[in-house]
Amino acid sequence: MGSARLMAVPYAVGLLALVAGPAAVTLGLAFFEYDLIGAPEWTGTRNFGELLDDPGFERALKVTLAFLLLAVPLRLAGALGLALLLHRSFRTAAFHRAMAYLPTVVPDIAIALLWLFLVNPLFGPLPVILGAVGLPVPDFLTSQTGALLLVVIMSGFTIGEGFVIALAVRREVPGELYELAQVEGASATHAFRRVTLPLMSPTLALLACRDVALSLQFAFTPALLIFDGGPDRATTFVPLLAYRTAFEYGRYGYAAAMTVASLAFTLMAILVALPLLRRGRSAVG
Amino acid sequence: MAAALARVIALGAAVLTLAACGGAGGKAGTITLQVSGDPEETAVYRELVAEYEKRGSGKVRLVEVGDPGDHIQKLSTGFAADRPPEVFLVNYRNFAPFAARGGIDAAGPRLDRSKALRREDYYPEPLEAFTYRGVLQCMPQNVSSLVVYYNRDLFEQAGVPLPKRGWSYEDLRQAARRLTGPPVKTAVRQYGVGLDPGIVRLGAFVWSAGGDLVDDPANPTRFTIDTPEGRRGLQAFLDLQGGDRSAPFEEEVDAKGLDARFLDGELAMFFSSRREVPVFRTIKKFEWDVAPFPVIERPATMLHSDAYCVAKGDRADDAWRFVEFAESEAGQRIVARSGRIVPSLKRVAQSPDFLDPSKPPRSSQVFLDAIPTMRRLPVASTWPEIEDASDLAIKRAYYTELTVDEALERLRVETEPLLERARSSGGG
Numbered sequence: 001m002g003s004a005r006l007m008a009v010p011y012a013v014g015l016l017a018l019v020a021g022p023a024a025v026t027l028g029l030a031f032f033e034y035d036l037i038g039a040p041e042w043t044g045t046r047n048f049g050e051l052l053d054d055p056g057f058e059r060a061l062k063v064t065l066a067f068l069l070l071a072v073p074l075r076l077a078g079a080l081g082l083a084l085l086l087h088r089s090f091r092t093a094a095f096h097r098a099m100a101y102l103p104t105v106v107p108d109i110a111i112a113l114l115w116l117f118l119v120n121p122l123f124g125p126l127p128v129i130l131g132a133v134g135l136p137v138p139d140f141l142t143s144q145t146g147a148l149l150l151v152v153i154m155s156g157f158t159i160g161e162g163f164v165i166a167l168a169v170r171r172e173v174p175g176e177l178y179e180l181a182q183v184e185g186a187s188a189t190h191a192f193r194r195v196t197l198p199l200m201s202p203t204l205a206l207l208a209c210r211d212v213a214l215s216l217q218f219a220f221t222p223a224l225l226i227f228d229g230g231p232d233r234a235t236t237f238v239p240l241l242a243y244r245t246a247f248e249y250g251r252y253g254y255a256a257a258m259t260v261a262s263l264a265f266t267l268m269a270i271l272v273a274l275p276l277l278r279r280g281r282s283a284v285g
Numbered sequence: 286m287a288a289a290l291a292r293v294i295a296l297g298a299a300v301l302t303l304a305a306c307g308g309a310g311g312k313a314g315t316i317t318l319q320v321s322g323d324p325e326e327t328a329v330y331r332e333l334v335a336e337y338e339k340r341g342s343g344k345v346r347l348v349e350v351g352d353p354g355d356h357i358q359k360l361s362t363g364f365a366a367d368r369p370p371e372v373f374l375v376n377y378r379n380f381a382p383f384a385a386r387g388g389i390d391a392a393g394p395r396l397d398r399s400k401a402l403r404r405e406d407y408y409p410e411p412l413e414a415f416t417y418r419g420v421l422q423c424m425p426q427n428v429s430s431l432v433v434y435y436n437r438d439l440f441e442q443a444g445v446p447l448p449k450r451g452w453s454y455e456d457l458r459q460a461a462r463r464l465t466g467p468p469v470k471t472a473v474r475q476y477g478v479g480l481d482p483g484i485v486r487l488g489a490f491v492w493s494a495g496g497d498l499v500d501d502p503a504n505p506t507r508f509t510i511d512t513p514e515g516r517r518g519l520q521a522f523l524d525l526q527g528g529d530r531s532a533p534f535e536e537e538v539d540a541k542g543l544d545a546r547f548l549d550g551e552l553a554m555f556f557s558s559r560r561e562v563p564v565f566r567t568i569k570k571f572e573w574d575v576a577p578f579p580v581i582e583r584p585a586t587m588l589h590s591d592a593y594c595v596a597k598g599d600r601a602d603d604a605w606r607f608v609e610f611a612e613s614e615a616g617q618r619i620v621a622r623s624g625r626i627v628p629s630l631k632r633v634a635q636s637p638d639f640l641d642p643s644k645p646p647r648s649s650q651v652f653l654d655a656i657p658t659m660r661r662l663p664v665a666s667t668w669p670e671i672e673d674a675s676d677l678a679i680k681r682a683y684y685t686e687l688t689v690d691e692a693l694e695r696l697r698v699e700t701e702p703l704l705e706r707a708r709s710s711g712g713g
Contacts, residue, residue: 035382035386036361036362036364036365036386037364037365037383037386037387037388038386038387054702055702056702120539120540121536121537121539121540122473122537122540122541123540123541124540139536141536141539141540142535142536142539142684230677231535232677232681233677246361247357247358247361247362248354248357248358248361248669248670248673249382249667249669249670250361250382250386252365
């Protein structure tokens with residue numbers, strides 16, 4: 001046990017220095033007006049008050065919520081679906097699992113630039129292929145809905161970590177339960193609803209909580225690189241707005257308040273998922 | 286175990302300390318110069334730095350940042366880390382926040398004491414643009430303006446008269462219509478004119494129509510485009526896209542940018558500033574030139590100017606020594622020959638280093654003729670945020686074909702909260 005604690009020390013130091021420390025500084029900064037050049041000026045809760053009246057922040061919050069409502073279920077469904085497809089052992093299982101994970105290791109910036117090429121209205125393969133088969137070409141780059149959908153679709157490919165966790169949990173489900181269900185005459189759908197899903201639901205709930213935060217992190221790069229927050233702010237999510245407010249307009253205190261509000265928002269989403277987690281655990285017993 | 290734990294913590298602390306020692310800041314005596322632009326634009330600064338070092342004046346570490354937005358962010362984080370570049374090149378629309386926060390070592394007092402430079406040798410227009418609360422903050426390197434780049438070959442092939450001095454907005458509009466080709470399925474359509482919609486472009490249209498952009502450029506509290514003259518300028522601006530369809534649609538511009546279209550001979554005219562010249566000088570397949578901003582009611586154009594700013598700090602004197610070289614006749618000639626700037630030093634602007642007709646654009650005199658008619662955007666610490674918001678409104682108006690009233694309303698909605706915040710914080 002002693003050596004286990006010792007092995008955790010570098011991680012703990014990194015967590016303190018790179019996560020907890022900056023988070024605490026950000027929380028403190030939210031009560032100041034600070035431009036990084038002059039001295040910070042104490043403003044109390046004024047930044048939070050301004051957030052409540054800021055139409056830009058309200059708009060970013062709505063866009064962020066819309067993105068999460070679309071992206072998180074998509075990513076969860078994708079991770080679960082791939083886990084269900086690839087949990088059995090077959091000759092090329094390792095290859096397929098690696099392919100499912102591969103997009104996750106590609107840097108976000110490479111993914112963003114690749115998609116920018118794929119959907120280019122003049123030169124992109126996607127419009128060319130869709131046009132060739134007579135399908136309508138979605139207006140990804142210049143329509144607000146199209147842009148949001150594109151970021152959601154892009155996020156659906158980087159589900160490697162969720163897939164690995166779902167795969168591990170699925171493989172832990174005792175095979176005897178499925179044999180019993182088969183003996184009882186249950187269909188595959190019934191077995192999924194009555195065996196697989198309840199036993200995996202605590203993990204899925206955790207993945208959902210994790211994905212709320214990860215989806216926002218992922219969305220930052222394509223929103224900045226492909227759309228620059230547009231068209232017409234359709235992809236100006238809260239993290240991008242906070243980034244702009246801090247680094248382009250020099251209002252670090254206000255940006256910190258946005259980040260704190262965003263964290264509170266994420267925690268609320270997790271609290272909503274907690275009852276589901278408890279219900280799933282008691283079902284397993 | 287306690288000893289082992291202590292060793293691990295000590296090792297971790299050493300690693301973090303070593304990591305923190307890296308990063309910006311060079312050897313003693315070396316200053317950092319940060320610039321932004323395409324590689325063709327920034328190449329000249331390598332030449333400038335090499336010449337400065339060859340003269341034994343000091344060492345300079347050049348940092349080239351591709352994107353202007355990244356340039357500002359890198360500056361901000363540099364100031365935050367208390368390690369800003371000693372010298373940085375910045376547009377007059379973006380320097381005020383740094384000046385307002387006391388990050389800049391003002392150039393005015395140094396210029397007045399300088400034995401190498403004299404204030405009266407420089408065009409006053411960019412000097413005024415870089416003046417904040419009565420004090421010159423940075424030394425302008427150029428006095429560029431908004432002009433019209435045109436593809437001479439396309440004009441001649443279509444039999445359209447070439448743009449000339451004093452040409453009107455109607456001349457441009459007719460030329461654009463005639464030079465816009467039919468839609469094509471498998472190739473890029475040729476368009477007559479292109480501009481990036483934003484306040485930096487709209488301003489010249491409003492002024493040329495006799496209107497004003499804001500109530501007080503020193504301390505703007507509201508946009509004043511809703512006068513008859515301002516509305517006329519805005520209508521002229523919107524008509525290029527919505528009215529005539531002589532300019533590419535938004536999705537077409539997203540697919541292939543305007544400068545790329547001009548480079549490939551697919552755009553007959555392009556509104557921009559001098560900064561395009563280094564890249565456009567790589568064009569081999571057609572001839573191009575520049576024309577003045579077309580007249581609606583009176584001649585007008587928009588000032589485009591960058592300046593060398595010195596960050597406050599221990600190396601400010603070394604940094605100023607570099608600025609003195611860069612702003613001297615020798616330094617300005619180096620940068621002028623690249624085509625990147627309209628020199629702010631009068632005698633270099635009026636010399637063959639800038640006006641040489643053997644290097645495109647042949648009509649560089651257009652930039653000098655525009656100086657008396659140029660106006661500038663407001664200089665305020667909150668202007669970058671206001672400009673972003675107004676650009677959004679103008680872009681939507683331009684591409685979604687809003688009417689003038691709808692465009693003005695959109696501009697009001699986007700910018701009013703920001704102007705109100707600027708007012709209540711004392712502005713400037």
